Amino acid sequence: MSCTVNQNQKQNQNPTQDNIQKIVQNQINNQNQKQIQIQPANQFQGDNNAVSSFWTCEELLQALSQVLRLREIFNMFARFSGSNTIDILKVPECLHAMGLHFVESTLKSFLSERLLKFPQSKPPTRVSFEFVLSIYCDLSSLEEVPTAAVMINGFRCCDTQNTGELPYNMLRRMLTLVSERLHDTEVSSLLDNMKDDKGNIKYVALLETLFPTDIDASEKLRQARLYLNALGKNASHMDMHKRDEFIRALRNLDNTHTGCVGTDQLLSLLNSNGDRFTVTELASLTRGMTNCKKQVDYRMFLRLIMND
Structure with a gap:
C-alpha cells in the first residue's frame, strides 16, 4: 500500500505522504477561518x-x-x-x-x-x-493541535483501499511530522504495541487514542x-491563602453585613500581616471607596488589591 505517485498525477490521485502535513493543516485552518482572540480571564x-x-x-x-x-x-x-x-x-x-x-x-x-x-x-x-x-x-x-476527526480525514487520503489500516513506517513518519508534541520515541513505543503481524496499524483507533476528545x-x-x-x-x-484569611477577617469585622468597615479597623487588619501602611497611604488607596461615616467599602478595596 503506498501513497507515492508520479509528479504529473498529483492533481488526480491521492496526495503523497510528504504532503499529508499540509492536508491536515489546511483542514485545521478551514475550521478556524476567523482568528481566535485570547480573552483575558478578567x-x-x-x-x-x-x-x-x-x-x-x-x-x-x-x-x-x-x-x-x-x-x-x-x-x-x-x-x-x-x-x-x-x-x-x-x-x-x-x-x-x-x-x-x-x-x-x-x-x-x-x-x-x-x-x-x-x-x-x-x-x-x-x-x-x-x-x-x-x-x-x-x-x-x-x-x-488537530482533533482526532481532522487527523483521521487527513490520513484516509493515503488509505486508497479504504481498509482502515496503514503501514507502521508510514504512520510513524506522518505522526512525527504532523504534531510537534509527538516525539519519535513516543510514537514508536505506541505503534509497536498496535501493529499486526503484517506490520499494519488501524489508524482510526490510534488517532482516537493520541487525540482524545474532551x-x-x-x-x-x-x-x-x-x-x-x-x-x-x-x-x-x-498568596491565595492570605487573600482568603483577609476575606474571613473582614466578614468577622462586619457583623451587621453593611459591606463597610472603619478605616482604623482596615488599617489594623492590613498591618497585622506584617505590612506597614500609614493612615495617609490607606486614605490614598481608598479614595472613592468611603461613605459619609468614613467607612471603607471593603469589597471595592479587595478588587483594587487583586487587580492593580
Whole structure:
C-alpha cells in the first residue's frame, strides 16, 4: 500500500505522504477561518453573577465543579512538595493531565510571558494552581493541535483501499511530522504495541487514542475563566491563602453585613500581616471607596488589591 505517485498525477490521485502535513493543516485552518482572540480571564463576558469576587477560593471551587476537578489534578502534582505549588518544569505534564493538548513552543511562549509579570525580579521556580489555570485558559483558546476527526480525514487520503489500516513506517513518519508534541520515541513505543503481524496499524483507533476528545472542554474553559475573573488578574502571583484569611477577617469585622468597615479597623487588619501602611497611604488607596461615616467599602478595596 503506498501513497507515492508520479509528479504529473498529483492533481488526480491521492496526495503523497510528504504532503499529508499540509492536508491536515489546511483542514485545521478551514475550521478556524476567523482568528481566535485570547480573552483575558478578567474580561470574561459570561455569567458573572454566578460567583462573587468576595468568595474564598474554597467557596469558588465548590460552585465550579469543573475547576474543582482541575484543582484535584493539580493537587496530585503538588502533594509531594508539601505546599500548594508545583515545580515550573511540571507545568506541561500537569496540563496534559488536565486533558489539554498543545504545541510545546506555544506553551513556552505563554509561560515566559506570564513569568515576566511577576513582581519579583527573579521568576519563581514553583507556581500556584491559579498560575497553571491561567495558562490553561490561554492554551484552551487556541486550536493549534488537530482533533482526532481532522487527523483521521487527513490520513484516509493515503488509505486508497479504504481498509482502515496503514503501514507502521508510514504512520510513524506522518505522526512525527504532523504534531510537534509527538516525539519519535513516543510514537514508536505506541505503534509497536498496535501493529499486526503484517506490520499494519488501524489508524482510526490510534488517532482516537493520541487525540482524545474532551467533551467537557468548553465548560472547563468557561468555569476556569469565571474562577480567575472572580479572583482578579493578580491571582497568579499572589498568596491565595492570605487573600482568603483577609476575606474571613473582614466578614468577622462586619457583623451587621453593611459591606463597610472603619478605616482604623482596615488599617489594623492590613498591618497585622506584617505590612506597614500609614493612615495617609490607606486614605490614598481608598479614595472613592468611603461613605459619609468614613467607612471603607471593603469589597471595592479587595478588587483594587487583586487587580492593580
